[in-house]
Amino acid sequence: MSIRIIVFFLFIGLMSGCKYESKVESKFGNLTEKEQDSLANFYHDLSMGMYQPSEMHRRFKDTAIMIKPDHVEYRQRLSYSYKKRGEHIKAMEILNEAVEMDVARGKTFALQYRAWSLLYFYRDYKNTIKDVNLIMEMxxxxxxxxxxxEPCEGIKGQALYKLGRYQEAIKVFENVLxxxxELGWDPVDNFQVNFYRARCYAELRQYEKAIDIYREQLAANPRFTEAHFQLGKIYFLKREKEKALQNLKTASQLLAEGNKMGEPYYEAFDEVFSxxxxxxxxxxxxx
Structure with missing residues (x-):
């Protein structure tokens, strides 16, 4: 049976919402590996043209997975759809399957995405660290x-920061920088690692070290609202009123102009609000 005929029957099943699993299984079993790859990729491509949280996106992705059940990327990408719909338990079930398959093959791509998700979406800091440690081990x-x-160790450092393990976080951040x-990059350019390194020093009340980092960041990016805000807080704690007011007013002005450490998919840990x-x-x- 040709690929076109198989695609036709599968598409009819998808559009009607009927139980098409047995039809899929009976049709692609006789295909060559190359034909299975081509058919699965066809449905994967169809899904990518759909609104990601939509039912049709998931149906097409499910079909691709049914044809190639060992395809890690298809599973990982399917998890995105459920996460964006707020169905986080289902999203993590699918992502965990992808991670298990990937790790069994000695690969870490799905694991890398899970570490990122655990930090920013699920605030599961202990398992973020566990995943990054496994990545580094592998x-x-x-x-x-x-x-x-993002550098995986930077992800780990932020998890340590959120757990209040500031000294450990600083060591991790310094290793990233x-x-x-060594790779030829300017360490100042990594604003996120530097920002959270300064946050750690501030939490440890090592204010001068934190101030030096914030000033270095502001020299590179004077419109860094959160750095101005954090400097204002430090100067407040040091009872240096004029410096505190200056930085806080600058932060207020920059925020009003739309400058902030915002991210479209998650709320940054130290994103500042008016x-x-x-x-x-x-x-x-x-x-």
Whole structure:
């Protein structure tokens, strides 16, 4: 039976919402490996043209997985749809399946995405650290593995920061910056790692170290609202009223202009909001 005929029957099943699993299984069993790959990729491509949280996106993706049940990327991408619909239990069930399959093959791509998700979406800091540690164990020769676009150790450092393990976090952040410097990059450019390194020093009340980092960041990016806000808080704690007011007012102005550490998919840990600045300004004015 030709690929076109199989596609036709599967598409009819998808559109009607009928139980098409047995039809799929009976049709693709006689296909060659190359034909299965082609058919599965066809449905994967169809799903990518659909609104990701939609029912049709998931139906097409399910079909691709049914044809190629061992395809890790299809499963991982299917989890995105459920996560964006707010169905997080289902999303994690599917993602965990992808991770298990990937790790069994000695690969870490799905694991990298899970570590990123556990940190930013689910605030599961202990398991974020566990996943990053496994990634580093599986890739000992790769000293700069990235998790969904960010250095995995930076992900781990933020998890340590959220757990209040500030000294450990600082060591991890410094290792990331050292590695980036060895790769020929300017460590100042990693604003996120530097920002949370400064946050750790501030939590440890090592204010001068935190101030130096924030000033270095502001020299590179004067419109870094959160850095101005955090500097204002430090100067407030140091009872340096004028410096505190200056930084807080600058943060307020920058925020009003739309400058903030925002992210479309999750709320950043130390993203600043206008009410926070107003509260700090009020407290500072009473010094």
């Amino acid at each position: 890739e000992p020769k790769n000293n700069y593995t990235t998790c969904h676009g 050292k590695t980036e410097q 009410y926070q600045i107003e509260e700090m300004l009020e407290q500072t004015s009473r010094l």
